[in-house]
Amino acid sequence: QVQLQESGPGLVKPSETLSLTCTVSGGSISSYYWSWIRQPPGKGLEWIGYIYYSGYSKYNPSLESRVTISPDTSKNQFSLKLSSVTAADTAVYFCARIYGSGSFYADSWGQGTLVTVSS
Amino acid sequence: SSVLTQPPSVSVAPGQTARFTCGGNNIGRRSVSWYQQKPGQAPVLVIYYDSDRPSGIPERFSGSNSGNTATLTISRVEAGDEADYYCQVWDNSSGHPEFGGGAMLTVL
Numbered sequence: 023q024v025q026l027q028e029s030g031p032g033l034v035k036p037s038e039t040l041s042l043t044c045t046v047s048g049g050s051i052s053s054y055y056w057s058w059i060r061q062p063p064g065k066g067l068e069w070i071g072y073i074y075y076s077g078y079s080k081y082n083p084s085l086e087s088r089v090t091i092s093p094d095t096s097k098n099q100f101s102l103k104l105s106s107v108t109a110a111d112t113a114v115y116f117c118a119r120i121y122g123s124g125s126f127y128a129d130s131w132g133q134g135t136l137v138t139v140s141s
Numbered sequence: 142s143s144v145l146t147q148p149p150s151v152s153v154a155p156g157q158t159a160r161f162t163c164g165g166n167n168i169g170r171r172s173v174s175w176y177q178q179k180p181g182q183a184p185v186l187v188i189y190y191d192s193d194r195p196s197g198i199p200e201r202f203s204g205s206n207s208g209n210t211a212t213l214t215i216s217r218v219e220a221g222d223e224a225d226y227y228c229q230v231w232d233n234s235s236g237h238p239e240f241g242g243g244a245m246l247t248v249l
Contacts, residue, residue, distance in 0.1 A: 067227055122189070127174035
């Protein structure tokens, strides 16, 4: 069964770039789509974007100007970069595998990592 | 704000049936997934393709979808079912997912 694990700094200063990595085990990222989803404290889930291992990506329009998701097939990882962060970007960030045909869903999730934006 | 509407809370006694609705324009034409999220944990997929259950999810969890409303039903509710429940659709026109705002299940 595929497992995902997020890693990266838990504290980022305003205006800087948030960088997270998701390490996948038990399966190759050279299949399926892989996604980042976040959840501000006490709020609901917000999709950030997803990639295919080939590099095809799709981002939430509300974040598109600040987001980059990239695969690293050599390490079986994919990463998230979110630039010019503000306090509104404080959230638990989850990585997930996107699965399905025609219509898709997140069938495997990482445990999540809290990122706080503060000076 | 989400295009999928979920009443924010559902309360039932143990052993009773809990129903969560997810409203959206012609949602019956889309496939709906449901996730369970317990406090401090990652979401867990409990229903996909409207009514399919992943392995390991009890038969007490079922789903339906028609018209403008999708429904997640939990039969014989247990204390361990207390969690937030989110619906999700895949918007084929935009190529990305949409989540409902979530609903909290309280077991009385």
